[in-house]
Amino acid sequence: MVSRTGRRRRPSGEAPPLPHPINASGWFSLGIATAIALVWLLLYLGTGTSPFRAVVRADMAILEQIEQLRTDVLTGVMLDLHALGSQWLVRALRWGTLLALLVLRRFRHLAVFLGLTLAVTAVTATSSLAVGRLRPVGVEILGSWDGYSHPSAPVAALGLSLMGALYTLVPAGTWRNRAKWLVAVPVVVLSVSRLYLAVDHPSDVLVGAVLGMAVPVVAFRVFTPNEIFPVSYRRGRTAHLDIGGPRGEAIALALYQQLGLTLVDVQPFHLEGSAGSTPLLLRVSRGGDGEEAQLFGKLYARAHLRSDRWYKLGRAIRYGRLEDEGTFSSVRRLVEYEDYLLRVMGDAGLPVPLSYGFVEITPEREYLLVTEFLAGAVELDAAEVDDGVIDSGLAVVRRMWDTGLAHRDLKPANVLVRDGKVLLIDLAFATVRPSPWRQAVDLTNMMLTLALRSSAEQVYERALLLFSPEDIAEALAASRSVTIPSQLRQRLASDGRNLLGRLCQLAPRRPPIAIQRWSIRRIGLFLGVLAAVAFALGLFAASLRTTGLL
């Protein structure tokens, strides 16, 4: 038990440990969106009014000044540079980005890129039709053009293609910051050439550049935030939160103020084994004597909530009514649930880590669940498994059966051994009052996990001490490949022994239990997903055509 001091209630009005305010770039984004809306409103509704005339005259005054600079040589150069707005260049850039994202399997970035391209192209085209602005009047137009003048579609298209490649392929930080300047060069050059050739007005170019460059920045920040979906060329999972910088400081502050723990060090822990949260090893100092202790932390953010929703949708479609369960409405509810299950299982006498509760990092966005760190425990894979360990593991399942609980994710990574006793971790999927089928599956998965380090015969023999042959037969009859967690399934495949088959031979014969349960909800979900996939494919095909990729 870790002693704590220093708890403090956050007074009303004080910022949370990691605030999420509207920062400078947020205000900037909001500003440009408002400015564009005003310009469009002015151009669309304001024809003949003084502000409209003022914009047109300001545009023309600039173009007339530029016209004074025209020379034959410069005109030749500008006509060449005007080719930067070519549809072929834009097409090549977009296809290059698209193929690179496919190869890199960066599907979220790919979806955002396509969606963004579709949206910006649609906005550019429809606003152009709505405004219906003439090309510059009173000056000779030297370059080729297509359609109405506002906004400048080639500038928007080039900017969007370059920014799309930048934000989906170049890692954030120094490289991306440098590349931003590089990307700006062709867009500025194209803009200058179009103004020189009097193809566009300055305000057309400006709005085109904003649509092509500023809007993608906003979109990629919203839909692929770097801290959750980083562009990285290093191996390993990337869906983990960065715990350095402001977030690291916020974790320390939150632990001190909300749990009275002084953080000495925080390190990522077994990231490769977790996709649903960011696991952390926390070193904290005890309150009074300053002695250090280790704790385990699970950092949850919105991305994890979304993962949980997708996971549950998949399970509901795969299994039907047996796994019918609601999704969490917020990150707070998600972390509250796991904290609750830790306490319920602890109260039931099950060997699970002690929960210290959770701390709020950013309200409704990020929470850190803090539990005991099971020092000295090893994963079952690395443990010596004898009759004692097998009995301990099976007793855990027996206890869950008796107390109306299910773990639902029993696999080698979630079954630890310390001093010859089994410990359970990762209760994110656990449930109270599960279906009988689900409890039966827990038994099979525990038996298989234990058998991997011993034998089917040994595990079956020990199981008969706690379960009736009929219970075991039911558990085995309820199990299929899809009910076995993927890690356990992989271990079974690499083990080579047909452990499930052997257990079935040992147990009394029983017809397989149908695991598919049909309900109106399941059918609705299935049809909904099917429609969504069809819609996405249609949108994808349409976007390829609309955005000039085909």
Added chain:
Amino acid sequence: MRPPPDALALAGVAVLASVLATACVGPETTMPGCEPGGRLGILAQAVPTASQVPCIKEMPVGWNFESLDVDSGRARFWLDSDRAGLRAAEVELSSTCDIRGATRVAAEEETTERYQRLTALSPRFVGATYDVFEGGCVTYRYELVNGPHIVLYQELHDAVSLFPRQALADDVRADLGLDLDPKDGRRR
């Protein structure tokens, strides 16, 4: 305390609102009616030499404006007919047109010469009419899949008229105080 509103999400909403707002724009928005303004002016800019530009005087019953395509050098628009079919007629403004093999027919206006070339009469009525005038030409291409062909042909030519460039220039000058076309001395 609830988190402050997410500026980025708000900006996203603003963009979405723009998408929805602009999604209300239909093809008829771009229809070049026979009245001064940007919808017709852009056609004049496409062919700077043309002294007249084609416009829709009044859309006959059963006909619809399909779309407009305008770029530097030419402008085209298409009309659908509930009887003659989709894109039954195409109207194109260009600086010149090839009238070889066409027969001169009576023009509707003194400032133009009208030519006609019919390539099929039945079952489809296929052909082209050319209005040639100073600095430009308007070509009407039609392929009328169903009849009555003569009625439809007449409706098409009644619907499309020619609008003088000078009137457009006068409007731009009155509205913006600017010239529609560059002064000759400023061409380079």
